[in-house]
Amino acid sequence: MGATLIEQKAPSARRYRAVLIAGPTASGKSALAIELARRWNGTVINADSMQLYRELTIVTARPSAGEEAMAPHRLYGVLPSSEAFSTGAWLRMMAGELERTWGEGRLPILTGGTGLYFKALTEGFAELPEIDPKVRESCRTLAAEGGLEAVRAALAPLDEAAAEGLQDLQRLTRALEVVRSTGRTLADWQAEAQGAPLLKAEDCLRLVLAPPRAWLHERIARRAALMLQREGIHEVENLLALGLPDTLPAMRAIGVKEVAELLAGSIDAKEAERRLTVATRQYAKRQETWFRNQMGGWMRLDPSGFSASALADMLG
Structure with missing residues (x-):
């Protein structure tokens, strides 16, 4: 588990190529990102899969127009809700945004609640093979009609580890599509095709907001x-x-x-x-479990009792 802010004062974000702010929903990520962007000539870039969709502003708690006016924002509301978007596609968009932000002489400040995005960004991501359209259609029909447990039951004889370990319907369905279409498990493909990360972990100030449950x-x-x-x-x-x-x-x-x-x-x-x-x-509980298990080396901050300005002060 990463050090808390009390245990180890974070070095100034100005030493880094990017700042990454993860955390569960409603933990104050956007406010901190905006405050840091204001102080450090930064650009706030979206790392939340739902805030990509233009029709979902209030439902996804996307930054308001007033908040966006406080600092440059990128990748918010850029997709129609009719589009299914992948982690690989987000990484390709992110690569362009990072280069654009650095080219403007600004500090990229990535924030969001999608843990897989941050993991792919700093550890690399496997580009999976094309799926047979007929297989995709049959798997998604199963998901729509039978739900999570039906997909899990179909996946278990083919990929027991994924069937037991995945809890999200979309990811279970994806694992089923891959194994049915290629004869190999999702984990096999990921282990073989892991690409180089867009950002090295040591080049980033990596923060996870970890508030008390009641707050x-x-x-x-x-x-x-x-x-x-x-x-x-x-x-x-x-x-x-x-x-x-x-x-x-x-x-x-x-x-x-x-x-x-x-x-x-x-x-x-x-x-x-x-x-x-x-x-x-x-x-939020699922997010916290992911951050705890997958982001052990990240600095953990307790935002309760602090304003975004005070948290930024603590960070240097």
């Missing part, structure tokens, strides 16, 4: 209430009007299902808020 839960509850105000409901209503398949990543953003059920009249506002809060807490 985070209070912020999650406030965010859930905000999502269910008129603007948030209208945002989901517009997304649903596009008639997109439920299997697309944007349609699985936390808040979409809950607001859809509210609009359909199957639950009331109080129940929608409860479900949204629970789902967000569960997601």
Whole structure:
């Protein structure tokens, strides 16, 4: 596990080629990124898979127009919700943004909650083979009709490790597509095809926000209430009007299902808020588990009780 800020004062971000800020949802990542960007002539670059989608602003807690005006922002709201986006595609976009930011004489400050993006960025990423379209269609139909457990059951005889270790429907489905299409497991391909990382870990100031559970839960509850105000409901209503398949990543953003059920009249506002809060807490817990297990060398900061300005002061 990485050192806490109390155990080891982080060196100034100005020594590094980039600053990476990870953390669970609602932990204050964007505020810290903006503050550091203001102080260190930085550009905030999105490392959150859901904040890529232009139709999801309130649901994904994307920086507001006012926040974006405080420092340059990149890769926010750049994709239509009709597009399924991969880690490899994000890395290709990120490569261009890093070069652009360095070329402008600015410091890239990457922030988001998608742990796999940060891992791929600093450890390399395997570009997987093309999947047979018929195999992809059959696997995604299984996922849409049978859900997570149906995909897990189909995957288990072919790739037991992935079936047991993966908890996300999209990743389970991807593992099934790979093994059915190529006859080799996802892990085999990743071990063989690992590419060079875009950023070396030692060239980055790597931070994980690690707040106390009670503090985070209070912020999650406030965010859930905000999502269910008129603007948030209208945002989901517009997304649903596009008639997109439920299997697309944007349609699985936390808040979409809950607001859809509210609009359909199957639950009331109080129940929608409860479900949204629970789902967000569960997601934050999964994120925290990932950061703890996969980001052991990162500096961990407790943001509770500190403003973004105070945290930036601590960082030099």
